[in-house]
Structures are given as C-alpha cells and as structure tokens.
Amino acid sequence: MSFRFRLWVFLVGAAGFAVLFAVACFGLPAFGSGHHPYGVRAVRASLNHHTANVIASVNFDLRAFDTLGEETILFAAVLGAVVLLRQTQDERRKTPEPAVVHPRVRRFALLTLPLALLVGLYVIAHGQISPGGGFQGGVVTATALHLLYVASDYRALERVRPLTVYEIGEAAGEAAYVVTGFAAVLAGSAFLANVLPFGTLATLSSGGTVPLLNAAIGLEVASGVVVLLARFLDQAVEIEEPGEDEESGDPREIEKPRESQGPGKPRESEEPRGCGRPKESEGPEASGASRDDDNRDDKRE
Amino acid sequence: MTDVLIVVALLLVAGAATAAVLNRDPVRQALVLSFLGLALALLFTFLQAPDVALSQLAVGSAVTPLMILLTVRKVRRRSGNDHGADEPAGRER
Amino acid sequence: MSTSDGWLAAALVPLLALGPVLWRIAHGPAKDRLVGQNLVSLLAGLALLLAAQGFGRPSYTDVALVVSVLGPTGTLIYARFLDVLPDSRLVKWTALIGVPATVLPLCVATGPGRAMAKLLLVGALLIAGSVVTSARGGDGGTTA
Numbered sequence: 001m002s003f004r005f006r007l008w009v010f011l012v013g014a015a016g017f018a019v020l021f022a023v024a025c026f027g028l029p030a031f032g033s034g035h036h037p038y039g040v041r042a043v044r045a046s047l048n049h050h051t052a053n054v055i056a057s058v059n060f061d062l063r064a065f066d067t068l069g070e071e072t073i074l075f076a077a078v079l080g081a082v083v084l085l086r087q088t089q090d091e092r093r094k095t096p097e098p099a100v101v102h103p104r105v106r107r108f109a110l111l112t113l114p115l116a117l118l119v120g121l122y123v124i125a126h127g128q129i130s131p132g133g134g135f136q137g138g139v140v141t142a143t144a145l146h147l148l149y150v151a152s153d154y155r156a157l158e159r160v161r162p163l164t165v166y167e168i169g170e171a172a173g174e175a176a177y178v179v180t181g182f183a184a185v186l187a188g189s190a191f192l193a194n195v196l197p198f199g200t201l202a203t204l205s206s207g208g209t210v211p212l213l214n215a216a217i218g219l220e221v222a223s224g225v226v227v228l229l230a231r232f233l234d235q236a237v238e239i240e241e242p243g244e245d246e247e248s249g250d251p252r253e254i255e256k257p258r259e260s261q262g263p264g265k266p267r268e269s270e271e272p273r274g275c276g277r278p279k280e281s282e283g284p285e286a287s288g289a290s291r292d293d294d295n296r297d298d299k300r301e
Numbered sequence: 302m303t304d305v306l307i308v309v310a311l312l313l314v315a316g317a318a319t320a321a322v323l324n325r326d327p328v329r330q331a332l333v334l335s336f337l338g339l340a341l342a343l344l345f346t347f348l349q350a351p352d353v354a355l356s357q358l359a360v361g362s363a364v365t366p367l368m369i370l371l372t373v374r375k376v377r378r379r380s381g382n383d384h385g386a387d388e389p390a391g392r393e394r
Numbered sequence: 395m396s397t398s399d400g401w402l403a404a405a406l407v408p409l410l411a412l413g414p415v416l417w418r419i420a421h422g423p424a425k426d427r428l429v430g431q432n433l434v435s436l437l438a439g440l441a442l443l444l445a446a447q448g449f450g451r452p453s454y455t456d457v458a459l460v461v462s463v464l465g466p467t468g469t470l471i472y473a474r475f476l477d478v479l480p481d482s483r484l485v486k487w488t489a490l491i492g493v494p495a496t497v498l499p500l501c502v503a504t505g506p507g508r509a510m511a512k513l514l515l516v517g518a519l520l521i522a523g524s525v526v527t528s529a530r531g532g533d534g535g536t537t538a
Contacts, residue, residue: 053352055352056352099474102479104526105470105473105479105526105527108466108470108522108523108526108527109467109470112463112466112467112519112522112523115463115519116463116464116467119459119460119463123355123456123460126456129453130453130456131351131352131354131355131453131454131456131457132352132355132456133352135356135359136352136355136356136358136359136460137359139356139359139360139364140359140460140463140464142364143359143363143364143464143467144463144467146363146367146467146471147467147470149474150467150470150471150474225364228368229364229367229368229371232367232368232371232372233371235371235375236371236372236374236375236378237371241379302398302399302402302403302448303402305402305406306402306405306406306409306445309406309409309410310409312413313409313412313413313416316413316416317416317420320416320419320420320421323420324420328475328476329419329420329427331472332419332427332428332430332431332472333416333419333420335431335434335468336412336415336416336419336430336431336434339434339435339438339461340412340438342438342442342457342461343409343438343441343442343445346442346445346446346454346457347445349449349451351451351453351454351456351457354457355456355457355460358457358460358461358464359460359464362435362461362464362465362467362468363464363467363468363471366468366471366472367471370471370472370475373475374475
C-alpha cells in the first residue's frame with residue numbers, strides 16, 4: 001500500500017466517521033438533563049439480576065461479550081510482549097548480584113505482601129457488590145507478588161514464582177471465561193447469558209455468573225501481569241546482549257539456567273536455532289513484525 | 302462543592318500532563334506520570350466513577366512505574382557502551 | 395452548608411496541597427522527587443477517604459484502601475531504582491498528624507462496625523507506609 005493510497009483510505013474513513021458521529025451527536029439526550037435512557041435501563045437490568053454494582057452488571061452481564069474481547073486484547077498483548085522480549089541466541093543470562101535492602105523496608109514489604117494479596121482477592125471477590133472487579137483486583141494481586149522483589153531481590157522472586165504456573169493460569173483464565181459462556185449455551189440460553197440463580201442482592205453469591213466471570217478475569221489479569229513483568233525483569237536484570245558487559249566468554253553460547261530459576265525458565269534455552277534476532281533487537285524484521293501486529297489488533301477492534 | 306473538587310482535580314490533571322510532556326528525563330517523567338495517575342484517580346472518584354478510579358490506580362501506581370524503570374535500566378545499560386552512562390537514554394523518543 | 399459538603403470541603407485541603415507537591419516533583423531537585431511521590435499517595439488517600447464520606451458511599455473507601463497498599467509499593471519501587479529512600483520529616487509528620495486528624499472524625503461519623511474497621515485499617519496502612527518509606531538513614535539497595 002502506497003502512502004497516497006493509505007492517505008485516501010484514511011480520508012474516506014474519517015469522512016464517513018465524521019458524518020455518522022455528527023448524526024449520532026444530534027440524537028443524544030441534552031447534556032445535564034435528568035433523562036438517562038441507557039442509565040435507567042442498565043440500572044433496572046442490574047437490579048433484576050441482583051447485582052448491586054451496576055458497572056459489574058454492565059461489564060459481565062449485559063456486555064459480557066465485549067469484556068471477552070477486552071480480555072483477549074490483554075491476552076494477545078501479553079503474548080506479544082513475551083515473544084518480543086524472549087531471550088535470543090546471542091543473548092545470555094547472568095546471575096544478578098544480591099541486593100542490599102534496608103531492614104525496615106524488608107520487614108514492611110514482607111508484612112504488606114499478604115495484606116496486599118488479600119486486598120487484591122477482596123477486590124476480585126466483591127466485584128458484584130462494591131467498586132472493583134477482576135481487572136482491578138488482578139493487577140493488585142500481581143503487584144503484591146512483586147513486593148518480594150522490593151523486599152529482597154529478583155532471585156527471591158524467581159524462587160517462589162514458577163512462571164509456567166502463571167502462563168497456564170493466564171490461559172486458564174481466558175478459557176474459563178469462554179467455558180462459562182458455552183455453559184450458558186448448553187443450559188439452553190445464549191452465549192454468556194446469565195443463567196445461574198441470582199442469589200440475594202449485595203451478598204457475595206449474588207449476580208449469577210458475574211462473580212464467576214470476575215474470578216476468571218482476575219486469574220487471567222493477575223497471571224498475565226506477572227508474566228509480563230517477568231519478561232521485563234528478565235531483560236532488565238538478567239539477560240545480557242553481546243558487548244553489553246566486558247566479561248569474557250563466547251557470547252553466542254547460552255548459559256544453562258541456574259537451578260534456582262524455577263521450572264518456567266528452561267524453555268528459553270530450547271529455542272530452535274536460527275531464530276535469533278540480529279544484534280540490534282530493533283532490527284527491521286522485529287519492528288516491522290510488531291507494527292503488523294498492531295495493525296491487526298486495530299482491525300479486530 | 303463537588304464542582305469545586307472536580308475543577309481542582311481537573312487543574313491538577315492538566316498541570317501534571319503538561320509537566321510530563323515538558324520533562325525530558327524518563328525517570329522524572331515516570332514520577333510525574335505516577336502523579337498524573339493519582340490525580341486522574343481522584344478526578345474519577347469525584348465524578349463518582351470509582352471502578353474507573355480503581356483501574357487507574359491499580360495500573361498507574363506500581364505496575365507502570367516498574368515497567369518504565371525496568372525499560373530505562375535496560376536501555377541505559379545497552380547504550381552505556383556507545384554514549385556513556387550519564388546520557389539519559391531514550392531522550393530522542 | 396450540609397454535612398456532606400463539609401466532608402467534601404475537608405477533602406479540598408489535601409487536594410490543594412497536591413499542587414505544590416506537583417511543582418516539586420516536576421521542577422524540584424532530585425532528592426525531593428521521591429519525597430513528593432511518597433507525599434502524593436498519602437494526600438490522595440486522605441482526600442479519597444473524605445470524599446467517600448462526603449458522597450455518602452462507604453464502598454468508595456475501597457479506592458483509598460488500594461491507594462494505601464499500592465502507594466508505598468510504588469515509592470519502594472522508585473527507591474529501589476533511584477537508590478535512595480525519601481527520608482523526610484515532612485512526610486512522616488504529615489502522616490502522623492494528618493491521618494489521625496482525618497480518620498478519627500470519620501470513625502465517629504460512621505459509628506462502630508465493619509466500615510469503621512476498614513477505615514482504621516486504611517489509616518494504619520497510610521501511617522505505616524509513610525513512616526517506613528521515610529525511614530532515616532535509608533539505603534534503597536545497590537543492585538537488583
């Protein structure tokens with residue numbers, strides 16, 4: 001596609017969008033008026049399904065299919081980051097030096113860790129009652145685990161963080177969402193319809209499938225963020241490119257992963273030969289490929 | 302009273318966003334970005350949208366700074382051989 | 395001015411204090427940045443607690459709870475990468491005076507119950523986070 005052609009495609013698309021947007025704007029209710037057509041319907045639907053938090057009802061009940069799309073975007077984004085930030089043939093791992101941490105900081109971080117985990121799980125579990133839900137709680141839970149990095153160093157985090165488990169967890173969260181959707185189909189309703197008993201309003205078990213979907217999202221987001229941050233930490237702390245340090249040794253040789261790295265790591269050393277990037281990781285293919293991915297994401301949205 | 306809170310929060314958001322653009326050092330930008338995240342969370346809460354505020358807080362207060370700082374460290378380590386470590390990395394971007 | 399307006403007016407105090415802090419973060423010397431970052435999460439937590447009471451929505455306290463957990467975490471992450479701890483008496487005393495001055499009236503207003511327990515937890519977390527991260531003679535560690 002030449003630049004001119006792309007420009008024309010953009011102009012035609014922008015003109016069409018402008019017309020439709022202008023027409024839609026004239027159909028909107030007046031700003032600041034007491035007339036909220038969507039709000040009234042959403043609140044009614046939410047209360048019918050005994051979900052106290054209307055936002056959770058909109059996200060996981062009325063528009064559960066949209067949320068599946070959002071979850072998939074996050075899943076694909078994490079997958080893309082994992083592929084781009086993998087250890088290539090000419091990069092090698094070094095053992096990071098242990099960090100010196102102020103004892104007061106260490107004590108505080110270790111005490112806050114279980115509390116932060118609890119807050120994360122609380123936010124996930126109460127998604128249908130109070131503000132929050134799977135995404136917010138999932139990120140808090142993942143952050144809580146990284147307090148261990150703050151309390152000591154990356155090796156301590158790696159020791160208690162089997163990365164494979166989190167990679168499986170991410171996929172399982174995504175799968176659980178889809179399975180819940182198909183369960184509704186098997187029950188004789190539509191995909192992702194709320195078929196479970198709704199329970200009592202403002203209790204933990206209220207909302208039918210909303211808490212289940214929240215839990216699936218929580219699992220996916222927490223695992224996804226952990227996997228994502230693991231790649232960033234690997235790159236910043238452990239993986240070295242040739243010529244990055246003056247240490248001797250053949251840079252093309254991949255060091256055996258240390259035994260403390262956990263079961264998630266060895267996969268990287270089994271990468272097929274010949275898929276290494278050129279020395280500059282922003283080589284033409286790498287950046288070109290990522291741009292293509294972006295385009296595809298845009299189209300899917 | 303709510304309107305006053307919203308206006309103050311909006312001013313903080315505008316100020317922080319401008320400061321983030323005007324700063325050139327990535328680490329300081331990350332700090333201003335954290336501030337911007339908290340100001341946005343306050344704004345969302347004053348607009349009575351606590352779900353959005355929670356999302357903003359969860360992502361903006363620890364995960365984003367960690368990712369930015371890790372990236373800065375990696376880029377500085379790589380460019381350390383070429384330009385010297387004092388040069389703030391990623392300045393051109 | 396109704397009671398809820400009073401709480402919202404009180405929330406204006408920490409909110410307005412954020413202005414100078416932003417200036418210090420954006421333009422102040424390097425040492426002040428982390429102190430500012432630490433102070434921001436403390437002030438935001440207080441403003442959120444007061445706003446929750448002002449709007450009459452106890453469930454908004456959850457936002458303050460998340461700030462009180464993640465704010466110090468963010469500060470410690472910065473401390474790790476900048477190799478300093480924000481040893482600042484300003485943050486410490488703002489926490490030791492500001493948090494009780496905010497949380498105790500809120501507790502009186504809510505009355506005993508689970509909401510009050512949550513308020514006290516948020517207050518304790520805000521104080522602990524601010525005091526620990528502003529520990530004197532701090533050394534954030536050398537390498538990761």
